[in-house]
Amino acid sequence: MDKFVDLTADRFPLIRDIGLNRTDTRYTHPDRMLDYHVFLYVAKGGMQVIEEGSSYVVGEQEYLFLNKGLHHWGLPETLAGTSWYWIHFDTVADERKDYKEHTPRPELEYYYPDHYQYRIVLPKFATAPIGTEKRLHAMIHGMHDQGAHKMTRASLNVYQFFLELHAAASNQDGIAEAARRTTERIMAYLVAHLEEPFDAARLQTHLNMNYSYISASFKRATGKSIVETHTMLKLNKAIELMRLSSLNLAEISERLGYQNPFYFSRVFKKVYGESPSAYMRQFYKS
16 A cells, blocks of 8 residues: 655644635546645545546545645546545655654653654555544634744644544554554563563563564564663663652662663663763752
8 A cells, every 4th residue: 555654753744725625516636746745535525536647536534645746637537516625735854864664652752862753654545534524624714813823833733633644544454453462462561571681581481472473573563673672661661760759870770670770871871862860860859
């Protein structure tokens, strides 16, 4: 399936305009090549559009992304009575960064230096989740707001909307369901054994699965190795203890099963770019 992958976690899409159209006669999509992307959502009827030779018929409650710089057009096959919403937008990625293709796991949500360097992968053509028309109608209404930063707020609303499409598409991906369940089981094990050194043999026995298989499956699903993830979970726990407990760094290091505080400090600095003592000074603590 074709993917629309130009969204990134550190840059929101820049909106040109949002609108709603309806045709009372048979309609032909314009023949054009644009310097911005198009999002189409059909609320009623069906729209026919061709992009670089690939033909799509977008039915009710379906959406399609058309990529900038690609030729798209239509035949007189869009049904009379069709109504559709559209969003015209551009995307800006930092070309200096190496964006990853995997979304960070929810368990790894503490900020680290490259946390936002990943892509948001959306289906090019899919069924929209319930409530999409209501969201789009509200965004059009927001475009009539004459307050300050109108376009920035509109862009942020559209970004949130695209994130919701991403979440809905991820939940509908049955092919990856088995891998997702395996990943969840591995994550649950790692969270339960944060205070111990990582032991591949114990994990293999716990899951009753070959370690080479689960290691490769986990890396494909998350973009990180199991050992890397276990380390990140430990460091997230360390940050939580820094914030919420009165433990000093030596005690935190011991709690998490590190050989000594100096090794813990080296690991922490390698991931976060600063020592745990410097990181700890950022917190407001009584």
